Amino acid sequence: MPKRQSSAQAETIASTAVAPVREKRRAREVGAETPIENVPRRTRARRPAKPREVDLVVIGGGSGGVATARRAASLGARTVLVERDAIGGTCVHRGCVPKKMLSYGASWASILSTCLSHTGGKEDWSDAIVRVNAEVARLTASFSQRLHESGVEILHGDAEIAAPGEVRIGNETIRARKIVVATGAHPRPLEVPGGELVSTSDDVFTWQSVPGSLVVIGGGYIAVEQASILARYGVKVDLLVREDRLLSRFDHDIAQSLAEALTRKGVRVHFNTAVTLISQANGAYEVCYTQNDRKQSVRAQAVLAAIGRDPNVQGLGLEALDIEFGDNGGIRVDRQFRTSVRGLHAIGDCTDSLQLTPVAVAQGRWLADRLFGKRGDMADLEVVPTAVFSEPAVGAVGLTEAEAIEAAGKPERIRTEIRRFVSLENRFGGMAQPSVFKLVFNARSGRVLGAHLLDNAAPEIVQVFALALRLGVKASHLKTTLALHPTVAEELFG
Ligand code: NDP
Numbered sequence: 001m002p003k004r005q006s007s008a009q010a011e012t013i014a015s016t017a018v019a020p021v022r023e024k025r026r027a028r029e030v031g032a033e034t035p036i037e038n039v040p041r042r043t044r045a046r047r048p049a050k051p052r053e054v055d056l057v058v059i060g061g062g063s064g065g066v067a068t069a070r071r072a073a074s075l076g077a078r079t080v081l082v083e084r085d086a087i088g089g090t091c092v093h094r095g096c097v098p099k100k101m102l103s104y105g106a107s108w109a110s111i112l113s114t115c116l117s118h119t120g121g122k123e124d125w126s127d128a129i130v131r132v133n134a135e136v137a138r139l140t141a142s143f144s145q146r147l148h149e150s151g152v153e154i155l156h157g158d159a160e161i162a163a164p165g166e167v168r169i170g171n172e173t174i175r176a177r178k179i180v181v182a183t184g185a186h187p188r189p190l191e192v193p194g195g196e197l198v199s200t201s202d203d204v205f206t207w208q209s210v211p212g213s214l215v216v217i218g219g220g221y222i223a224v225e226q227a228s229i230l231a232r233y234g235v236k237v238d239l240l241v242r243e244d245r246l247l248s249r250f251d252h253d254i255a256q257s258l259a260e261a262l263t264r265k266g267v268r269v270h271f272n273t274a275v276t277l278i279s280q281a282n283g284a285y286e287v288c289y290t291q292n293d294r295k296q297s298v299r300a301q302a303v304l305a306a307i308g309r310d311p312n313v314q315g316l317g318l319e320a321l322d323i324e325f326g327d328n329g330g331i332r333v334d335r336q337f338r339t340s341v342r343g344l345h346a347i348g349d350c351t352d353s354l355q356l357t358p359v360a361v362a363q364g365r366w367l368a369d370r371l372f373g374k375r376g377d378m379a380d381l382e383v384v385p386t387a388v389f390s391e392p393a394v395g396a397v398g399l400t401e402a403e404a405i406e407a408a409g410k411p412e413r414i415r416t417e418i419r420r421f422v423s424l425e426n427r428f429g430g431m432a433q434p435s436v437f438k439l440v441f442n443a444r445s446g447r448v449l450g451a452h453l454l455d456n457a458a459p460e461i462v463q464v465f466a467l468a469l470r471l472g473v474k475a476s477h478l479k480t481t482l483a484l485h486p487t488v489a490e491e492l493f494g
Contacts, residue, residue, distance in 0.1 A: 056180065056371070059182065165179070180346065189305075224247060226306060232391060237268065241269065347364050425488075
């Protein structure tokens with residue numbers, strides 16, 4: 001896991017644009033990976049360079065920023081991408097990729113230890129983290145390589161928007177016809193006394209070993225995923241959830257079955273909790289909380305808070321530009337990703353939209369197409385497939401039962417079908433863990449409005465089901481489509 005550069009380091013590295021050779025050496029000394037790439041020769045001039053002109057500056061080298069920059073450059077735009085850290089952003093370094101790989105390791109560990117207990121089949125954290133880091137390094141190099149091949153110039157450093165159409169990186173100023181902010185988000189701090197003591201999901205991927213016990217605070221995507229992954233690596237996990245259920249934006253039947261599954265796998269789930277204080281003594285943490293007005297506490301070797309992610313909007317000079325912000329503190333944009341400042345756009349997690357990698361990528365590609373000449377089709381952001389990579393995993397697309405009833409106005413206008421079954425995979429592993437498939441229909445037309453699945457195959461099934469939903473699939477289509485046997489997906493057909 002590459003360490004985040006301090007701003008002082010980042011500034012030093014940014015000044016490479018003025019004297020690349022000397023600064024490249026200095027940057028190597030402070031441990032930067034690739035101080036600057038594709039710097040044009042003319043920037044070696046000793047005199048302060050006049051602001052050079054480009055068509056687009058993208059601030060942020062995560063999934064959204066990379067997609068925007070590559071698409072714009074492929075359309076002929078002279079494109080600069082500024083990133084203060086390693087290319088790849090949260091998804092590659094602190095999110096989707098390392099999380100999913102750790103989850104594979106954890107699943108294999110539990111399958112091997114159940115089925116091959118007599119041979120002592122085992123996957124441990126230190127082994128898994130080596131595999132994860134190797135893949136993250138491969139992806140980082142591949143992202144940079146593909147940006148180069150597309151003709152994008154990468155500058156490393158902190159970008160500040162000095163004025164509309166003007167971006168400052170260290171000593172260099174670049175004038176750009178368009179600017180796209182794609183700076184992502186960071187873990188929300190826990191605002192209670194001692195809140196600064198807790199780890200966040202960013203830290204987990206840097207752990208060289210796992211704690212013996214852990215308190216996880218939160219009931220959303222990250223809290224559930226990390227509780228599930230770490231429990232399978234042998235950590236004793238207490239999950240403190242402030243609601244009376246997990247995953248408040250998912251279907252209630254799926255959330256309830258998932259809570260039961262996590263409990264069965266040893267996670268102690270505590271609902272209706274409010275954390276009040278965190279303290280540290282004798283090598284352990286104590287988390288004090290109230291539950292239904294009763295004071296409680298739990299001790300553990302580590303505490304992880306996953307209570308949402310706040311948009312990265314600080315230090316960009318946005319306040320001085322009178323930018324408007326949404327309720328979540330993200331940059332407010334219209335349907336064409338325009339901010340309130342002409343020529344300044346924003347996409348992805350730093351805005352007030354859904355914080356999902358494919359959403360940022362779709363927004364960035366569409367925006368680059370629009371800005372540089374080609375009118376592309378926007379992905380349908382009404383039908384967003386999503387997954388929680390716990391064990392079992394959750395996959396969902398479309399309306400939950402509660403959302404469908406609210407949209408229809410009356411419960412009788414909505415019909416649901418729910419199937420609970422034990423998959424062959426779980427039978428083989430000797431586990432009676434039920435899978436749950438729930439479909440939500442328009443009662444009159446039979447049109448499928450939502451699919452909510454709990455099974456390790458759920459994310460893969462839901463990806464294809466998103467297409468079916470967009471094409472208006474009905475109950476009758478599902479009944480008359482031949483099932484593929486033996487799969488878990490066949491439970492949706494026939
Ligand atoms: P989520 O918004 O998913 O969940 C936040 C959780 O924390 C909710 O249960 C929320 O409760 C709770 N919470 C909020 N404030 C507090 C507080 N002060 N004390 C205790 N609990 C609190 O955020 P995450 O951090 O899990 O993830 C951030 C985003 O990243 C997600 O929304 C998702 O978009 C994205 N993500 C996607 C993944 C995927 O696609 N698999 C994986 C990881 C992240 P309440 O419900 O009451 O608000």
